[in-house]
Amino acid sequence: MKVTFPHMGNLYIPLKSFFESLGVEVVVPPLSSKRTLELGCKYSPEFACLPFKVTLGNFIEALEMGADTIVMAGGIGPCRFGYYAEVQREILKDLGYRFEMVVLEPPQGHVWDLIKKFKHITSNRSFKEIYVAGKLAWKKLLMADRLDKLANRLRAVEMEKGKTDSVYKRALNLITEARTEQELGAARQQIVKEISSIKKASEKNLLKVGLVGEIYTLLEPFVNFNIEKQLGELGVVVDRSISISQWVRENLLPSFMKSKEPELLAKLAEPYIPCFVGGHGRESVAQIVSYANQGVDGVIHLLPLTCMPEIVAKSVLPKVSKIHSIPVMTLVLDEHSAETGLRTRLEAFVDLIRERKEEKELGVLSWN
Amino acid sequence: MRIGIPRALFYYLYYPFWKTFFEALGHQVILSNPTNKKILKDGLELAVDDACLPVKVFHGHVVDLKDKVDALYIPRIISIEPKEFICPKFLGLPDMIKSSIPDLPPIIDSDLSIYKNKRGFYEHAKSIGTKLGHTEKLTARAFRTALKKLNSYKKSQIIEERLPLDSGQKSFFEDYQSKNQNYGESALKVLLLGHPYNIYDNYISMNIIGKLQRYGVKVITPEIIPTQNLSAGSRYLNKKLFWTLGKNLIGSAYYYMDGGQPIDGIIHLASFGCGPDSIVGELLERKIARSRPVPFIRINIDEHSGEEGFNTRLEAFLDLIEGGSRR
DSSP: OEEEOOOOGGGHHHHHHHHHHTTOEEOOOOOOOHHHHHHHHHHSOTTSOHHHHHHHHHHHHHHHTTOOEEEEEOOOSSSGGGGHHHHHHHHHHHTTOOOEEEEEOOOTTOHHHHHHHHHHHTTSOOHHHHHHHHHHHHHHHHHHHHHHHHHHHHHHHBSSTTHHHHHHHHHHHHHHHOOSHHHHHHHHHHHHHHHHTSOBOOOTTOEEEEEEEOHHHHHOTTTTTTHHHHHHHTTEEEEESOOHHHHHHHHHSOGGGSOSHHHHHHHTTTTTOOSOOSTTHHHHHHHHHHHHHHTOSEEEEEEETTOHHHHHHHHHHHHHHHHTTOOEEEEEEOTTOOHHHHHHHHHHHHHHHHHHHHHHHHHHHHHO | OEEEEOSSTTHHHHHHHHHHHHHHTTOEEEEOOOOOHHHHHHHHHHSOTTSOHHHHHHHHHHHHHHTTOSEEEOOEEEESSTTOBOOHHHHTHHHHHHHHSSSOOOEEOOEEEOSSOTTHHHHHHHHHHHHTTOOHHHHHHHHHHHHHHHHHHHHHHHHTTOOOOOBTTBOTTTSOSTTOOOOOTTSOEEEEESOHHHHSOTTTTTTHHHHHHHTTOEEEOGGGSOHHHHHHHHTTSSSOOSBHHHHHHHHHHHHHHTTSSOOSEEEEEEETTOHHHHHHHHHHHHHHHHHOOSOEEEEEEOTTOOHHHHHHHHHHHHHHHHHHHHO
């Protein structure tokens, strides 16, 4: 059995680790690229959303490399994602690939179902072995998420351009290669050392931008043209509102283990979207309000074209932006998006919030 | 009180209930005009760009009504079948309207969700009654009357194969008598698939039903197919589809394709950028492509669709199925 899965940012690191610790052979699809997108678009329904197309491309590339088992997440709606696997399976079957698709449906309190599916994939490994593999994968995930957060601050202040990203790449490799918790501990020390070697400029008066929106377009650097890096290059500190570990906590853990934080956050969206609208539609709005309260200088809202929950969010954003006086820019992404256009819009947005911030500070001075 | 109901989206499914309910509470129900050029234009201007055509048209209907009524009824429809959803845009519809359209009258935006259980429908009515200041007793009575009316309407709709088509200003519900479909056994039968608010809105659908009927074609839609046949059809799915409208659409197609009853052709009318239809349509097309049981055509509509091209495609399709049935 050769297991594969779709890409979403650094998700492949914990997944690869999890399956390999259990002795399952893993085919990690090539990182999403132009070819992935072209393959995906060629065989996807025209009006499917971008994540559908790119993940289909991932599967095709993995099957070409000999994978025979696809692990994919499911869902219960109302967002389309919950039915991706069903349609993708049909498309791949019609293309003549032979494979098994294991769909991990959200457990809704039945963690056992999830474990049973893992047992199936790993040819009946014991619960303890699954637990140990899961724990290591989880630690790797947390470390990768933490690394992302650090890099998003460091890029804006690094003295030597590109230094953060070269450290970031090496660090990801170290995390990937660790096979036990001890090795991961050693990797961690090495990473900390490398990060502290990055020379920093003054951290005063930095611009800070929050990223909100649909989870896949936020997390997958290929479809968002590495927006975090681009903003960093423009001297902006980036805070991404969603991380993979957070998503896992909220969706795969049984309800009694969940934190209360998401509920409290959702309350912030109440004047605009008081109810769940699928995906992260309501959360996007809540995050913007939260960023405004924290004094962040601006927010960028990302969504794939025709994304239903985020369209609802987008429709209330002008109001949110006005009431909380925070600039918000929406970027709609699809297979026709181009990097230059995105870069121009990012630069214009950063100019705008920079001017706004300077004006504000001058205003305060003259008041005094 | 004058309560405005936009003639769009779920109007085609629930108007019999809404009208009876509000009238039983002693209110006057005012419908917006049938979709026209101005309504479409207002909708396009005010709605968020990325919304689909029917949601934009809904915005136009709200504009058409807002100065003529004391309150607008725009429910937050979350779920109309247990464990199923509607498209996320319906979940946020009142929010979209409130953010996009200025100077609105009060909005009755009570939640309608029977996701957990069927009692949700009554909870919805109760919440409206409370908002309008009625006693629970009166609300409960109005609810029962309205539900009875809706159920008997739906039943007769299926038995008499009556499509919910408005005639001019008159609503399909008031123009109760005239819509029976009478066709001989030899008439061509076409299964027309699409969301009710697309296929029954003559302006959006470019009168597709009228055109088909003029050619002597008997039009079958999910709304006139008995529920047990719909669920028999949707049982072929590997995983339950969580959108009610999409499930009905797939259910009717699979029922007819798998020999439930003979049919001469299938038309899928979808609006541009419709999320659920991008998934449902793909499943449908793949199934048809594999076995080719009947001719199939998918027509996408948006605000730029031209009627000429539409007619040409429809006529070509009818030629095709006529040839097929003569063979």
